[in-house]
Each structure stands twice: as C-alpha cells, then as structure tokens.
Amino acid sequence: MRKDDFPLLKNRKIVYLDSAATSQKPSIVIEAMNDFYTRYNSNVHRGVYSISEEATLEYEKAREKVAEFINALPSEIIFTRGTTESLNLLAYSLIDDLKENDEILLSEMEHHSNLVPWQQLAKKNNIKLKFIHINKNGQLDFDPNLINNKTKIVSLVHVSNVLGTINDIKKIAKEAHDKGALFILDGAQSVGHMKIDVKDLDVDFLAFSSHKMLGPMGIGVLYGKSDLLETMNPFLYGGDMIKQVSLYETRFNDVPWKFEAGTPNVASVIGLKKAIEYINEIGIDDIEKHNRKLVKYTVEKLKKLGIKVYGTPKLNVISFNIDGMHPHDVSSLLNQNRICIRGGHMCCMPLMKKLSVNGVCRVSFNLYNEKKDVDELIKALNEILILAEKNGIAV
Amino acid sequence: MELLYEELMDHYKDPRNYGVLKDFDIKESDSNPLCGDEILFTIKLEDERIKDIKFSGAGCAISRSSDSILTEYVKGRSINEILKMSNDDFLKIYGFKPSAMRVKCALLGFIALKKAILRYLNQPIKNVP
Incomplete structure (x- = not known):
C-alpha cells in the first residue's frame, strides 16, 4: 500500500516491522x-x-x-x-x-x-x-x-x-x-x-x-x-x-x-x-483493514512454525517468543537479515511479569507493509529455528 | 546467520559458575532496563581475593556468555585488580564486540561486579559507568 511514498523505505534496503515504536513518514x-x-x-x-x-x-x-x-x-x-x-x-x-x-x-x-x-x-x-x-x-x-x-x-x-x-x-x-x-x-x-x-x-x-x-x-x-x-x-x-x-x-x-x-x-x-x-x-478504514489482514496472515504463519504468540492480536501488533531464546537475540539475528523488529519488555514490565517472560519479540505494521515483508520475516524465523536446533537451544 | 562465535556459544549453552553460593560475603543484583535482563552475583572472598563466585538470572546470549567468562576470569584474582579493569579490558577478555546497543548486555555483569566490590569496600560507586 503506497510504499513508494516513504523515502526511508526506498533509501534503505530493510524490512521495517517496528511501526508501533515509530512509523515511517511519507x-x-x-x-x-x-x-x-x-x-x-x-x-x-x-x-x-x-x-x-x-x-x-x-x-x-x-x-x-x-x-x-x-x-x-x-x-x-x-x-x-x-x-x-x-x-x-x-x-x-x-x-x-x-x-x-x-x-x-x-x-x-x-x-x-x-x-x-x-x-x-x-x-x-x-x-x-x-x-x-x-x-x-x-x-x-x-x-x-x-x-x-x-x-x-x-x-x-x-x-x-x-x-x-x-x-x-x-x-x-x-x-x-x-x-x-x-x-x-x-x-x-x-x-x-x-x-x-x-x-x-x-x-x-x-x-x-x-x-x-x-x-x-x-x-x-x-x-x-x-x-x-x-x-x-x-x-x-x-x-x-x-x-x-x-x-x-x-x-x-x-x-x-x-x-x-x-x-x-x-x-x-x-x-x-x-x-x-x-x-x-487513503481512508482510515482501508488502513485498518490492511493492517488487520497482515496481522491475521502473520499470526497464521507464526503458529505454523510453532512459535508462541501472546494474546489475541487484532489491529497492528503481534508479540511472540521463540522458546529458549532471548528476544534480543532473535532481534539481532533478524537484523542480520535486514529485518527490524522490537525485542524487550516494550515499556510494559508489569505485563511481562504477568506473562512470566523477560521480554517478547514484537512485530508491528503500518500501511506501507506488505505480505512480502511478512514472508521475509517468516523465512528468517524459520532459519533461526533451524539454527537454534542445530546449536542445541531448546525450541 | 550466526548467533555467537562457537566458543561463546559454548558458554551460553553451558554457563560456568551458574547458581547461587550458600556461603558468601557479597551479594549483588542488577538489571538491564533495555532488555529486562537480571543478574545476581554471590561472592566468597579470602584475603581480598575472589575465592568463589556464582551468577544467576535470566539473560540473553550475550549477557549469559559474558557472565560465564567473567566469573571464570575473576576467580582467584584480587578485588583491587578487578576494580582497575576498564570496560574495554573486559570486552577484550570477552573476545567479541557486540553492536553499540548490545554492548550493555556484555557489560552488565562486569559493571555489577565492580559495583558490588565498591559497595563491599564502602567506596562511592558513582564513578562506575
């Protein structure tokens, strides 16, 4: 959806999946x-x-x-x-x-x-x-x-x-x-x-x-x-x-x-x-529909990989964890594939405690994201799962 | 993709000196607000030297492997020698330079250990970065 309106996404070869932290600007x-x-x-x-x-x-x-x-x-x-x-x-x-x-x-x-x-x-x-x-x-x-x-x-x-x-x-x-x-x-x-x-x-x-x-x-x-x-x-x-x-x-x-x-x-x-x-x-309703579709698509793909998703994500944010791996390690590995996600406590330490985790990995969207971005994420996560298994990290 | 160098990976998967000492002279905990990592040190001293040290807590690959290497390195050394070490000195011992944001993860344990020693010696801890 109109990725070309966003100069940063044209200038940097990245998959930007941290819009809940801050969105890119048209x-x-x-x-x-x-x-x-x-x-x-x-x-x-x-x-x-x-x-x-x-x-x-x-x-x-x-x-x-x-x-x-x-x-x-x-x-x-x-x-x-x-x-x-x-x-x-x-x-x-x-x-x-x-x-x-x-x-x-x-x-x-x-x-x-x-x-x-x-x-x-x-x-x-x-x-x-x-x-x-x-x-x-x-x-x-x-x-x-x-x-x-x-x-x-x-x-x-x-x-x-x-x-x-x-x-x-x-x-x-x-x-x-x-x-x-x-x-x-x-x-x-x-x-x-x-x-x-x-x-x-x-x-x-x-x-x-x-x-x-x-x-x-x-x-x-x-x-x-x-x-x-x-x-x-x-x-x-x-x-x-x-x-x-x-x-x-x-x-x-x-x-x-x-x-x-x-x-x-x-x-x-x-x-x-x-x-x-x-x-x-563009129309706020269309933006909402677009993001919801991406969330639904991503959750299905994550679950297929056997990755734990927290809560029931709906609008634009999905949090998950790979068993046995710290969210920052997952984020750093994704960064090696030019994929930007957030890992950590998300400024919600009491909620992390409630979920009994140290932190989570978070993926979030805005209108410039596409299915292709999710596919790249899923491909990289799959590689991480293989890497973790190979190294004997609990998955 | 590479999570850590092989040697560090070994420390991550099988951390040395992990646990809590029952008999200790120093107990210190610290946390990294960036990722929520927490560390707890228990230390037994003898003649101003670290006779035994254990660490525990939940952390990422970098913090866990660095704490493992740190505890191996400091065991038997005098606390004054440890206080004289700079962050860069420790990063050299660690042998891996993480990205700018994650240097904190590698230094969390080292800085907490220095603070613990200063507190034990009743010295001001302001100057520890």
Missing part, C-alpha cells in the same frame, strides 16, 4: 516541515509580520485538522510533546482535586507512560491505585465493582502495544461516568490506525502521539472535554499561556493555549496536519 510530511523552515519559519501567536501570521495560521489550522480527525472542537486540542507528556499533564493537573484514599483505576497492560505518572503521584498523595487484571487471552477482565464512589479517575490503554488487544472502552467509560469518575484513554496505538470518535467513545480525555501515525516526532495531542479543560490548572507555566502578568499575579490564557507554555514545535504540528491529510486521503 515525503509530503517531510516536505511540509521543510517548507516551514525554508519559507516561513517564525514564532507563532506574537509576531505581526506576514510570515509569523502565516505560521500562526498554519499552526491553528493544524489544530482544526486534528479536532476534525477525532470529532472534537479545536479548543479541545492541546499540543504536547507526545502521549507521555499528555498523560503527565493530566496526572499533575487532576491530582489536585483528589483526596486521600480516593482511587485511580488502571490496568495490568498499561505502558509505563500510563502507569508511572499515576503511581508516583498516588504515592505522594496517599491515593489508592487499583488494576484491572488481564485474562489468559490477553483481554481485560473487567469487573464493574472495581469502580466505586471513591474512584475518581479511570485511565486505560485503547490498544495494547504488546498484545494488540482492542479494549472495550465504551463499556468501561460508561461505568466510570455512572459512578462519577473521569475516563482517560491512551490512544497511542489506536489513533491513526482505526476510526476514533471521542464523542462516540464518550471519553473525557484522549492522549496520542504524532510519530506513531506517520507524523513527525516531538509532537502529541491531548484532547479534553471543554468544560473539564476550563476548570483544570495548567501543568506548565511560562510564555504564551498567559493573558496578564504582574509581579505577583497571573491571569491564564484561554483553553487550549493555557496548556501550551513556551514556543511550540510548530514544524511538527504542521507535519502532523499533513500526516492526517495523508491518512484521510
């Missing part, structure tokens, strides 16, 4: 950023000269594009450095309203970015953490009783970056709202890979990153419902987030700018806008 994204730096690089919101106006206009147009992409209002879109910063912003800002012994509900399959901020702030403020366990199919074992009137925040991953599980968000968000809790969604692996409508899902907040959805690195998004953002305190203080400053008092800017202190990453915001336009042009 040339139009790179060109849009280059265009900013070579034609109208200037700071936003403050200059009254033409190129600054142009930069501001493009920056705010990008906000509109992101809003439209997830069915939100532009004023509900905050630009951050990425999912991690979006979640930290929420943790630091929301924790002010929590009391001792209030509860935050997370799950065992969270990425460290949706665990560590809550864990550290909960510890400091004597707030209780609770977790939704996962079952042997790698799905959330959700019990509505986990949410009670002490639960103030429920924060969950949409699509697991290890298991590829798509969590039933609507059901849990409704349960959270019924008990008066806020619902936060970590969309790092889902946005750009499947249709996301924040109104339909009815989530209060959504965090995601540009670089996993064909956009540049260094920029991410926090969506928040307007009425909630209005009452929340900013997380970062400084320039651009203020209306009026005196030596002893400050009146903050309106949302979303209240949350965007300092000079933003304008070039990356402009790149993200292009990435969304590119995704829209």
Whole structure:
C-alpha cells in the first residue's frame, strides 16, 4: 500500500516491522516541515509580520485538522510533546482535586507512560491505585465493582502495544461516568490506525502521539472535554499561556493555549496536519483493514512454525517468543537479515511479569507493509529455528 | 546467520559458575532496563581475593556468555585488580564486540561486579559507568 511514498523505505534496503515504536513518514510530511523552515519559519501567536501570521495560521489550522480527525472542537486540542507528556499533564493537573484514599483505576497492560505518572503521584498523595487484571487471552477482565464512589479517575490503554488487544472502552467509560469518575484513554496505538470518535467513545480525555501515525516526532495531542479543560490548572507555566502578568499575579490564557507554555514545535504540528491529510486521503478504514489482514496472515504463519504468540492480536501488533531464546537475540539475528523488529519488555514490565517472560519479540505494521515483508520475516524465523536446533537451544 | 562465535556459544549453552553460593560475603543484583535482563552475583572472598563466585538470572546470549567468562576470569584474582579493569579490558577478555546497543548486555555483569566490590569496600560507586 503506497510504499513508494516513504523515502526511508526506498533509501534503505530493510524490512521495517517496528511501526508501533515509530512509523515511517511519507515525503509530503517531510516536505511540509521543510517548507516551514525554508519559507516561513517564525514564532507563532506574537509576531505581526506576514510570515509569523502565516505560521500562526498554519499552526491553528493544524489544530482544526486534528479536532476534525477525532470529532472534537479545536479548543479541545492541546499540543504536547507526545502521549507521555499528555498523560503527565493530566496526572499533575487532576491530582489536585483528589483526596486521600480516593482511587485511580488502571490496568495490568498499561505502558509505563500510563502507569508511572499515576503511581508516583498516588504515592505522594496517599491515593489508592487499583488494576484491572488481564485474562489468559490477553483481554481485560473487567469487573464493574472495581469502580466505586471513591474512584475518581479511570485511565486505560485503547490498544495494547504488546498484545494488540482492542479494549472495550465504551463499556468501561460508561461505568466510570455512572459512578462519577473521569475516563482517560491512551490512544497511542489506536489513533491513526482505526476510526476514533471521542464523542462516540464518550471519553473525557484522549492522549496520542504524532510519530506513531506517520507524523513527525516531538509532537502529541491531548484532547479534553471543554468544560473539564476550563476548570483544570495548567501543568506548565511560562510564555504564551498567559493573558496578564504582574509581579505577583497571573491571569491564564484561554483553553487550549493555557496548556501550551513556551514556543511550540510548530514544524511538527504542521507535519502532523499533513500526516492526517495523508491518512484521510487513503481512508482510515482501508488502513485498518490492511493492517488487520497482515496481522491475521502473520499470526497464521507464526503458529505454523510453532512459535508462541501472546494474546489475541487484532489491529497492528503481534508479540511472540521463540522458546529458549532471548528476544534480543532473535532481534539481532533478524537484523542480520535486514529485518527490524522490537525485542524487550516494550515499556510494559508489569505485563511481562504477568506473562512470566523477560521480554517478547514484537512485530508491528503500518500501511506501507506488505505480505512480502511478512514472508521475509517468516523465512528468517524459520532459519533461526533451524539454527537454534542445530546449536542445541531448546525450541 | 550466526548467533555467537562457537566458543561463546559454548558458554551460553553451558554457563560456568551458574547458581547461587550458600556461603558468601557479597551479594549483588542488577538489571538491564533495555532488555529486562537480571543478574545476581554471590561472592566468597579470602584475603581480598575472589575465592568463589556464582551468577544467576535470566539473560540473553550475550549477557549469559559474558557472565560465564567473567566469573571464570575473576576467580582467584584480587578485588583491587578487578576494580582497575576498564570496560574495554573486559570486552577484550570477552573476545567479541557486540553492536553499540548490545554492548550493555556484555557489560552488565562486569559493571555489577565492580559495583558490588565498591559497595563491599564502602567506596562511592558513582564513578562506575
């Protein structure tokens, strides 16, 4: 699917199977950023000269594009450095309203970015953490009783970056709202890979990153419902987030700018806008179908080789292990065949513990991957199995 | 495709000094956040020399083979001599230069051992890379 649009894949003779870590970028994204730096690089919101106006206009147009992409209002879109910063912003800002012994509900399959901020702030403020366990199919074992009137925040991953599980968000968000809790969604692996409508899902907040959805690195998004953002305190203080400053008092800017202190990453915001336009042009449903087909094909092939696959992968991510071999050894061997996969704990150490492994091998796709890539992977894995057997490593 | 040189492969498949000493003077564990590898050393000393040493933990081919070679090398040597060794010194003994990302795997055990000795001697461990 349009591999030729991605310069890196033309320049390097590799099979890139690590898009869940970061996706490759189409040339139009790179060109849009280059265009900013070579034609109208200037700071936003403050200059009254033409190129600054142009930069501001493009920056705010990008906000509109992101809003439209997830069915939100532009004023509900905050630009951050990425999912991690979006979640930290929420943790630091929301924790002010929590009391001792209030509860935050997370799950065992969270990425460290949706665990560590809550864990550290909960510890400091004597707030209780609770977790939704996962079952042997790698799905959330959700019990509505986990949410009670002490639960103030429920924060969950949409699509697991290890298991590829798509969590039933609507059901849990409704349960959270019924008990008066806020619902936060970590969309790092889902946005750009499947249709996301924040109104339909009815989530209060959504965090995601540009670089996993064909956009540049260094920029991410926090969506928040307007009425909630209005009452929340900013997380970062400084320039651009203020209306009026005196030596002893400050009146903050309106949302979303209240949350965007300092000079933003304008070039990356402009790149993200292009990435969304590119995704829209191809069609998000077609991208989803394409990736799901590749996942299904890969899982069948892996199982034929007798390789253990974790959970029930669906969307774009598959984790597996070769018995008796460390995932990094498998990754290094695949690298000798120019195949790029990820090996390790995937920033999900508690989940690794649950799976009783040190780490996993992970293969992940985006729209530029083809069946041919999977075939090369399978061929190389087959050679590894033979090598392992020859060397007497348990397989 | 080649996983490791033959000699290292032998250490990987059949690691020397693997296990935990019942009678020890030093016990130290460390982990590699890159891959989740963990290592546990137990060491018995005699006259500031390593009389016996064992390692255990789950690791990749590089970390396991390097720990095996490390424990063989240090047995009988004085702890001061080990402290004087640089990372490169150890990599020479290991005899295989892994890729930049995976050098950490080969050095995990060596660095943990140096930290363990410094802790035993009540010396600051800040300067161990």
